[in-house]
Amino acid sequence: MSNDIETKPYSAAEVETKPDVYEMEHVEQPKMNDPSGFKADAVEAENAEHAMTVLEAVRAYPMACFWAFFMSCTIIMESYDLFLIGNFVALPAFTLRFGIYDAASNSYVIATKWQSALQMSGQLGALIGVFLAGPITSRIGYRWATLFGLMLMNATIFVSFFANSLPVFFVGQLLEGLPWGIFIANAPAYCSEIVPMRLRAPATQVLQMFWAIGSIIVGAVTYVYNSRSGQSAYKIPLALQWLFPTPLAIVMFFAPESPWWLVRKGRHDQAVRSVERLGRKSRLLNPSETVAMMRRVVEMEESASAPNYIELFKGADLRRTLIVCGIYAAQNLAGNLIANQAVYFFEQAGMSVNTAFALGLITSALQMIFVMLSWILTTYFGRRTIYLWGTGFNIVMLVALGIAASVNTSKASQYAQASFGLIVSVMFTFAAAPASWVVIGETSAIRLRPLTTGIGRATYYIIEIPCIFLASYMLNPTSGNLGGKCGYVWGATALICWVTAYFCLPEMKGRSYREIDIMFKRRIPARQFAKTDIGVLEDE
Template structure:
């Protein structure tokens, strides 16, 4: 009996185990089914959100995302501080009071001039500091987010202005510029990335191009201030323009403290509920579903999934190497295709034979025309591709730069001097109309979402690496105590601009109207640059 009972108990236990296994298997199948259904639903949400962005016009996107436009405006305003100081130190070199205090006697004319080595050093110091700043910006932003990284930069900027204000020697001005450059690096690395991430597809170009507008506005403010003070003697002629830098950081600190974080950054850091709230602050709730937008973002980020924290080494591996090269090339090209003449406009006009007052007035006019050109460029990028605008804009400036060289090579009459000044003005304005603003759109669109803070940082580093020797070269070519080439430097910059045009023709892809998912897929598939425009990517494709 005992044996039969044990046998029956054993069979009962086996039946229970088999039943439990059956229930577990059924539950597992149900869980897998539910997971698959959830994934399908999430992908459908992601596709819906992406299709909605594709279907929007520019005006519909602006109406749907009014606060995103506002916060892009606020973040871009940080660039005005770099622009202001870059043009300020460039104008100080041509400012009589600054020349009298810190210059040397030019034996040929008997006038005071800033020595070529110090002219180059002062203009290079801020860029050297910014070069360090952009390498700080990438890890800082990756860890803390765009808002807090920028707030740290603004706090530092407030402090470093004191150093410049109380500087009383050229070495002190050099140190002050170096220190101010550190937060510049943070601003310039973060602004295009943040702006491109908080707006929908149709607004990426206008939101990033506004950076060039604030660059122009910074130069307008400097032009107006130095135009007023260029006739004054004494330290106030340059101390007051320095002190005016304090009007920017504090209001921006208050606004950025209140700003929403980039939802893309939040999704990258697994903070999806916060990302939804951020989207709801950026857009009208009636115009979109924030959960669908987060699903779209997660879909793109999943394509770039990695267990490692983002690091600089990744920028030089696989398809990211190509993307890094494009961003670095576009940034570097800004210095080689006319930007140096734009940044040294007043000094260039003086060396072209204009009087001091007229040179400052012409510099102010140039800055105002640049601002108008940037605004007009928004319409240009709405209807034409980034690649098209960059190639045609750079091509036109090559011709104008060569024309400057020709005007400087003929017998120097008043007409030849005015011709150099006019061609220089055209280069500066057309650069702000075409190549410069579209560069920001390219920079914002090219980098992978996961690596964006690092890519924009190292891209801007390439800008400074090229700019620093170009400043020395440009100052040496223009300075009477250097090569004294005057407008003949147009031949040099025309040659470098031609090099940029050739490289862009073969390697710059067209990304107008593309979602970040489509851009990711095309880079992964190694689509040639000139075939990007015609490549079709289905809404359901993930690789």
């Protein structure tokens, strides 16, 4: 297509009210200060993305949706193992093999310190993994970094499977966490980079759906094996982890690299081929123009030095880093840990073992359904709006949970606690969690994205590890024994997250990465993002 950008439609009213902009775009192209000419194509591509509807974007980028789907599948492995360990502490065969006798409950339980240690071991490994993911991905790309993680996952499962003591089990889970860190750092970044603007929300929200799918698989497996008394009750669920890495590695071997990553490396011809593989050429998609749009953003962010962690804490990037870290940290502070320990929570609320496992499975199934419903929600409402309303609703439910646990013990109280716990878990995956993934994928600068998502997820684990100890202490009958009263604690932390988000979380719905870059550089207040106009020719 010609570099002439006169094809951008303007109404008569717009020509009257914005004569300067009209003249710049339609009369004097040299005003773009674009000696190479590619910025004109960049404007065309950005205008095309703004004009697309969601359905048009799906039709223009069918393979981008396909590859985002499979990249998101890697999240199943962290979800599966995390929920599996959460269920093991309530699994009779596991507690009988590794637990201690509790006279008060006349049963075997995993000691509080080991209950917490096992649940944080994978997160500790993932904390190391996310710091490795940024430099590795910046150097070799999302595709090869993911393949490396999948092969590493295959190897580390052996340690947990053959563990015959809690210390060895701890080491096995820690090692499994290393590839988790790579997957969780790369998946939201890759998904947000390969799809057009209108698909950024559903493409990144798929991550939460696969998180729910992992918990559904765990719920089904442990529900089947919870009545078994031998080692197979926990060995077989562990072995099932081998079903995921190799098939995913075969599929991801054929995946295209992120065109944004290729542009950052100066490999523009390969970036064009990557865009061609992600979409299909039509009036809505011109690969050369799309790469020109990427070049424009990358050149705006250009720096003399290679991307490094120090840059994340300088200038406008500091604010972006804090938003990503804050939104990740809030995932642990708004009651989500009740979902991660759903079966154990239901047991402590007074449910029988079978009922607790059944409720855990129902919770996971509802989470998957509500994640899919959230795709519709984000099409019509902004990320900020969804996050604030969703978190606000959960604050009310958490306080109600605490109140239900504070009244006299009865069947009604137990059912109320179970109900409020289930509602909190499901509503988190309907509003706050999906919105969080979109914010994580959109906020960071393109140049620093692998590093920003990595350090953001590291913040998640740094907050989660002490929270796991706190959650285990509050629920364990040999320790805090708070049961549903933990709703007061999580309600208070969720309120802090809500207040922080109200003042600090910007609205980025319908914004190109160029527009987001400019608004952060101009230090636009969070509550003004949605009202700020950025011209198509502005680069700073």
